[in-house]
Amino acid sequence: MAHYKIAVIGGDGTGPEVVAEGIKVIKAVADLEGFTFETQELDWGGDRYLKTGELIPEGGVELLKQFDATYLGAVGHPDVAPGILEKGLLLTLRFELDQYINLRPVKLYPGVETPLADKKPEDIDFVVVRENTEDLYAGVGGNFKKGTPDEVATQTSVNTRKGVDRCLRYAFELCRKRNDKKRLTLVAKTNVLTYAHDLWDRAYKEMATEYPDIEADYNHVDACCMWMVKNPEYYDTIVTTNMFGDIITDLAAMIQGGMGVAAGGNIRPGGASMFEPMGGSAPKYTGQGVINPIAAIAAASMMLDFLGEEASAKRVEQAITKVTGTKMQSMAAGRMGHSTSQIGDLVCEAL
Amino acid sequence: MAHYKIAVIGGDGTGPEVVAEGIKVIKAVADLEGFTFETQELDWGGDRYLKTGELIPEGGVELLKQFDATYLGAVGHPDVAPGILEKGLLLTLRFELDQYINLRPVKLYPGVETPLADKKPEDIDFVVVRENTEDLYAGVGGNFKKGTPDEVATQTSVNTRKGVDRCLRYAFELCRKRNDKKRLTLVAKTNVLTYAHDLWDRAYKEMATEYPDIEADYNHVDACCMWMVKNPEYYDTIVTTNMFGDIITDLAAMIQGGMGVAAGGNIRPGGASMFEPMGGSAPKYTGQGVINPIAAIAAASMMLDFLGEEASAKRVEQAITKVTGTKMQSMAAGRMGHSTSQIGDLVCEAL
Numbered sequence: 001m002a003h004y005k006i007a008v009i010g011g012d013g014t015g016p017e018v019v020a021e022g023i024k025v026i027k028a029v030a031d032l033e034g035f036t037f038e039t040q041e042l043d044w045g046g047d048r049y050l051k052t053g054e055l056i057p058e059g060g061v062e063l064l065k066q067f068d069a070t071y072l073g074a075v076g077h078p079d080v081a082p083g084i085l086e087k088g089l090l091l092t093l094r095f096e097l098d099q100y101i102n103l104r105p106v107k108l109y110p111g112v113e114t115p116l117a118d119k120k121p122e123d124i125d126f127v128v129v130r131e132n133t134e135d136l137y138a139g140v141g142g143n144f145k146k147g148t149p150d151e152v153a154t155q156t157s158v159n160t161r162k163g164v165d166r167c168l169r170y171a172f173e174l175c176r177k178r179n180d181k182k183r184l185t186l187v188a189k190t191n192v193l194t195y196a197h198d199l200w201d202r203a204y205k206e207m208a209t210e211y212p213d214i215e216a217d218y219n220h221v222d223a224c225c226m227w228m229v230k231n232p233e234y235y236d237t238i239v240t241t242n243m244f245g246d247i248i249t250d251l252a253a254m255i256q257g258g259m260g261v262a263a264g265g266n267i268r269p270g271g272a273s274m275f276e277p278m279g280g281s282a283p284k285y286t287g288q289g290v291i292n293p294i295a296a297i298a299a300a301s302m303m304l305d306f307l308g309e310e311a312s313a314k315r316v317e318q319a320i321t322k323v324t325g326t327k328m329q330s331m332a333a334g335r336m337g338h339s340t341s342q343i344g345d346l347v348c349e350a351l
Numbered sequence: 352m353a354h355y356k357i358a359v360i361g362g363d364g365t366g367p368e369v370v371a372e373g374i375k376v377i378k379a380v381a382d383l384e385g386f387t388f389e390t391q392e393l394d395w396g397g398d399r400y401l402k403t404g405e406l407i408p409e410g411g412v413e414l415l416k417q418f419d420a421t422y423l424g425a426v427g428h429p430d431v432a433p434g435i436l437e438k439g440l441l442l443t444l445r446f447e448l449d450q451y452i453n454l455r456p457v458k459l460y461p462g463v464e465t466p467l468a469d470k471k472p473e474d475i476d477f478v479v480v481r482e483n484t485e486d487l488y489a490g491v492g493g494n495f496k497k498g499t500p501d502e503v504a505t506q507t508s509v510n511t512r513k514g515v516d517r518c519l520r521y522a523f524e525l526c527r528k529r530n531d532k533k534r535l536t537l538v539a540k541t542n543v544l545t546y547a548h549d550l551w552d553r554a555y556k557e558m559a560t561e562y563p564d565i566e567a568d569y570n571h572v573d574a575c576c577m578w579m580v581k582n583p584e585y586y587d588t589i590v591t592t593n594m595f596g597d598i599i600t601d602l603a604a605m606i607q608g609g610m611g612v613a614a615g616g617n618i619r620p621g622g623a624s625m626f627e628p629m630g631g632s633a634p635k636y637t638g639q640g641v642i643n644p645i646a647a648i649a650a651a652s653m654m655l656d657f658l659g660e661e662a663s664a665k666r667v668e669q670a671i672t673k674v675t676g677t678k679m680q681s682m683a684a685g686r687m688g689h690s691t692s693q694i695g696d697l698v699c700e701a702l
């Protein structure tokens with residue numbers, strides 16, 4: 001019987017509450033499908049940082065490598081300056097663990113409200129493969145003559161052939177097995193970023209010759225944002241850079257119903273990977289049971305899929321669909337019709 | 352009586368058709384409000400490029416400086432590789448004429464369909480001030496070991512204190528006079544672009560002290576995209592960088608009803624400025640009279656405002672509102688209910 005070790009970083013605010021529901025669901029599906037797992041809770045986050053001054057404890061990155069996966073709630077604490085935890089914890093883990101794929105399935109579950117007029121669940125069902133370790137996130141830049149009227153501030157997007165290729169490879173492979181649509185859309189800005197996206201464009205076109213079964217489509221990032229709200233049904237698999245991915249996945253999260261239902265994975269294929277609901281820590285709602293755990297449960301499903309438990313992953317997805325489609329009044333925040341833990345229970349029952 | 356000299360670059364495809372309607376409307380309002388103008392047509396665009404190999408003729412940039420404003424249709428030709436005309440004409444003019452503001456009013460006209468559920472004209476009415484000469488558009492970067500497996504491609508965002516300040520100044524001033532909301536939102540990514548957007552952040556906060564009547568608000572670019580589709584009524588004036596502005600103004604164009612109604616200005620305050628509908632040249636529709644000229648007419652209104660003819664500008668805006676609200680079946684492309692020139696006539700009648 002397969003056995004998995006999962007590191008759990010509940011994090012701040014309502015993070016621990018939503019991961020608790022995810023773990024509840026994993027337990028239930030483990031019993032049904034026949035695998036076992038153990039969790040270890042790590043107290044990384046705002047409270048620990050305020051007490052110890054440490055974001056990731058000494059040896060923390062190495063520790064995570066000993067687990068089969070990491071399950072993250074949310075970071076962000078009212079007493080910690082904005083950005084500190086996000087950069088010092090979230091971005092640092094992505095980089096140190098070389099989680100080079102940020103995977104964001106975008107799916108409108110039945111019963112969930114989208115801000116788009118006339119769009120149905122079958123219209124919003126695509127996935128974004130975001131490069132997760134390079135580009136403007138490289139931390140390269142500077143401030144020349146800082147603080148003077150002559151200041152010049154730069155920030156450099158760094159793209160390596162290796163980094164681009166491994167991201168594209170993942171996307172082509174995912175697109176091939178996803179469904180019959182087989183449309184991969186590269187989202188970039190080749191007409192303006194003539195150096196950085198020339199590399200993306202060349203690498204993309206070269207790799208596309210290995211995948212004659214896949215339509216190697218291209219959108220400028222600005223056009224993609226328009227299309228996503230007008231014709232989301234066009235998309236199947238999107239592959240994009242770190243910065244543009246950050247932007248379009250948030251837009252995508254909103255059209256699928258918002259942070260309460262959007263999940264993501266920071267993936268190093270075959271290595272230490274981390275799954276999380278996209279929502280923030282919502283500190284003022286801590287302990288009130290009003291946060292939608294569907295995003296965390298969907299992240300748990302992604303984690304199961306990553307671990308090789310595809311049947312369980314699918315079962316959880318189907319249970320989510322059943323619950324949102326029939327049991328919840330509306331998935332909009334504060335109008336879930338049930339508490340955080342009741343929704344976890346409903347998903348378990350629906351498995 | 353005021354007299355203006357306007358350079359007209361109809362450009363490619365349907366560009367000339369829509370600017371013709373704009374000029375028709377300017378003529379009509381000039382008679383009513385009492386100013387005069389002359390136009391000079393410049394044949395810059397794809398056809399000329401294919402014949403002569405020239406994008407902007409020798410002395411062209413200096414020529415435009417002799418006009419009070421430039422009115423542009425669209426560039427983009429089926430026989431010219433994508434990007435050539437956009438970069439060689441549009442971006443070159445922005446840079447050479449130092450049109451450092453890209454102004455994009457975002458307004459849902461009555462009767463125009465938005466892809467957002469339940470949003471009414473009063474919910475979508477804001478303006479984006481996009482920096483137009485720096486950032487990732489600077490053309491700075493390179494390809495190290497190009498074409499090898501070790502290639503590193505970079506693209507650098509360049510931001511100067513002078514460039515940032517003049518853009519912020521424009522935005523604060525515009526926000527002050529726009530309406531009573533007085534909310535200016537800086538859209539950036541300070542938590543990741545820690546050098547470039549540290550400059551934006553500092554310059555913004557410093558200038559904000561000069562405008563105590565204005566709420567100096569801030570959004571990360573990813574959050575802004577979410578908010579724009581969920582709660583566009585939140586926004587009043589947005590100020591942002593060139594690249595992020597490119598992205599969010601296209602998203603904004605879609606929520607206001609698409610390219611057929613979105614207009615923009617490339618502005619050098621007090622200097623050579625250029626106004627354009629946001630849509631492309633749509634070559635396959637050339638001569639069919641099916642392109643919505645409202646965007647070009649709205650661009651004409653922006654140009655009149657820039658020229659100091661505020662009353663005329665407002666009159667054109669109100670005429671547009673009357674026509675979209677009562678005379679057109681729907682503003683979605685191909686379902687306008689009227690031909691391109693009929694709509695121009697309707698706006699003239701409604702003045």
Ligand SMILES: CC(C)[C@H](C(=O)O)[C@@H](O)C(=O)O
Pocket residue numbers: 086087090091246542543573
């Ligand atoms: C918190 C922030 C640094 C992060 C990012 O920009 O990647 C977030 O927006 C995300 O998309 O996971």
Ligand SMILES: CC(C)[C@H](C(=O)O)[C@@H](O)C(=O)O
Pocket residue numbers: 191192222437438441442597
């Ligand atoms: C055509 C292109 C170079 C241009 C840009 O990126 O600025 C366009 O998208 C715009 O927004 O005017």
